[in-house]
Amino acid sequence: MRVTIIYDNTSLRGDLIADWGFSALVEARGKRVLFDTGARGDILLENMEALGLDPRSIEEVFISHPHADHMGGLSDLLRIKPARVVVPRSSPAPGNAEVLRVAEPQEIHPGIYSTGELAGIEQSMAIDSGMGIVVISGCAHPGAGRILKVASGFGEVKGLIGGLHGFSDLDLLEDLDLICPAHCTRHISAILERFPDKSLAGGAGRVIEIAD
Template sequence: MKITIVYDNVVWKPTLRADWGFACLVETEGHTLLFDTGAKGAILLGNMEKLGIDPAAIDAVFISHNHWDHIGGLANLLHIHPTAVFQPAACPPPEGATRVVSVKKPMELFENAYSTGQLDSIEQSLVIRQHDHAVVIAGCSHPGVGVILTAAFQFGEIKTLIGGLHGFNDFSLIERLGSVCPAHCTQHIEEIKRRYPNRYLAAGAGRVIEI
């Protein structure tokens, strides 16, 4: 599994543009998903181009929640590459999608790819199962990291957590994980890094995580 952060508040590769928002490309053996689309289509597509990511290779878009910094680039992407969109039921249907799946309950998207279901009537997280463990990708973790991990656990033992964690400070939850990559809106990145230096993975646009 290969996860490439395409859009983030900071950059990993200096040739890319940073901006408030989040998006990452998730490549598995069978499918390629774009998780969220950042705030601005021009930045999303520009970073993708610099990373050598062809929009036509994206099988589907997974939207975590209906906030501007996660859906802002969706229209631009669908304009050049209409594809399927999996989104929480709280989101209005986007124009240009080949198929829109409105998610309320936990569900399988593709083989070994799942949604936690819409949590707290706002947000879903992505779970990718690999062998006997799972990777969780969160947009902003509005329902709470503990709630997300509990919902994701049904799909496998959680190895890695990636994405925006907002004000998350129940750091003991990290002890259950092999690694954590706090990105975007996470308020306590430095504290996570200090407490768990061996489990911490730095984020930033252009960062590639292979699991």
Template sequence: MNLRLLAALSFALALSFTAVRAAPPPVQSARVTVLSTMLAGDPLFKGIGEWGFSALVEADGYRLLFDTGLRPQTVLHNASELGLDLSGITDVVLSHNHADHIGGLLTLRREFAKKNPKALSRVHVGRGIFWSRGPGDDGKEENAAIALKAAYEATGGVFIEHDKPEELAPGVWLTGPIARTHPEKNYGTAGKVLTATGWTEDTIPEDIALVLDTTRGLVVLTGCGHAGAINTLAHARRTIRDTPIDAAIGGLHLLTGNDETLAWTSTQLRTLEVRRLLAAHCTGLEATYRLRERGGFTRATATVAAVGASYDSAKGLNSLVLAR
């Protein structure tokens, strides 16, 4: 191939890449409804709170389930009481291997497959979710995702492992591995994981987030934010679109954060132009209020998530009664 042709092809590829990144964000309408977290916030809704996280994500008609809570029946029960039918959903995203995010998957798959064989039949995960975490005190494998994999695949479901950003539907992105540019350690330090090079500290390497690229900005969902709350949000802007974040939703693992950590995180939220915060699960109640105060939010734009609470791209946050 001559140099002139090679240069022309390289220029064309560069233009193509630029055009893709400059295209208008494809998601016009987005909605996220919390199905598992610690609080059940509406006296007219008899939901179940638990230590876990799950959310229904809707983007221009495309629907997926992000995480599945801890107990087998929680998300199934809460979805039913909210009047949400999950049987038409094919895709599930599991943010990482911990039991409080994967516990409902098998029950949900078995239940909704009775109505639709394709229901919840495709699960997207980050590379490393099935790596051994070693035996616990009872001698059994610490990583519950390993046993879940075999049981889930026996139902006809499939796991898809991701090691880079992937677009599941127009404007609906998985982050892939999250660059840990800031020294956030949003995980325990006692765990070990077996990698290709041997045992090492378990930093939850498979931790992934979901990003909706909407006309109002990015919407970022995290299970626990083990890769770092700010690392995750910055990664979304760097890899998906460099635009303000209309909403950060989910667990941020700040419940044990000290004053210095919360002050720094609040400053970074301002820098990243985060407009709304629906803080669930392991974010922590006091931590959420500190972020609201120091991050420039109001009661309308930053709140503790409850079961049934929601984000709507046209209406903002609906925090229900208890968390207002």
């Protein structure tokens, strides 16, 4: 399993553009799925080019929730590569693409799951990786605790990557082996300080690899 953060508020490389939003390429279980598309298509595509990622290789787009900083780049991407778009049930979706609307927790590919739409707005992705379930969150509007609880229905959760907003109950992260707070997470410093041996700061250009 490999996760490459393409779009984030910060950048780890000088050739990548930082901007408010989130997008990551998830390569797992034989699939290449783009999780969210950031706020601007031009930045998304420029960062993909700098990272050596071909947008035409994207097989599917998974949208966590319908805020502009998470799906603003979708139309530009779909003009280059039509792909199925997986959205929460109540989310608007492009009319020129195959759309899968997700209401309840479900498997969308073997070993790749959606938590379903939580709190009437957001879904997270869960992947059965070599280390257990790894959750990828856009903003965690429903609450990170609720997301982790739902994801635990797919297996033991061992990793959490992405935006967590104001999440501060760090005790919930004790049993994880990997934590990568990104995007809107307010308490990134506190997470990194408490879990120095198993946490990584996010940022465009961050690559996380998990061996099977």
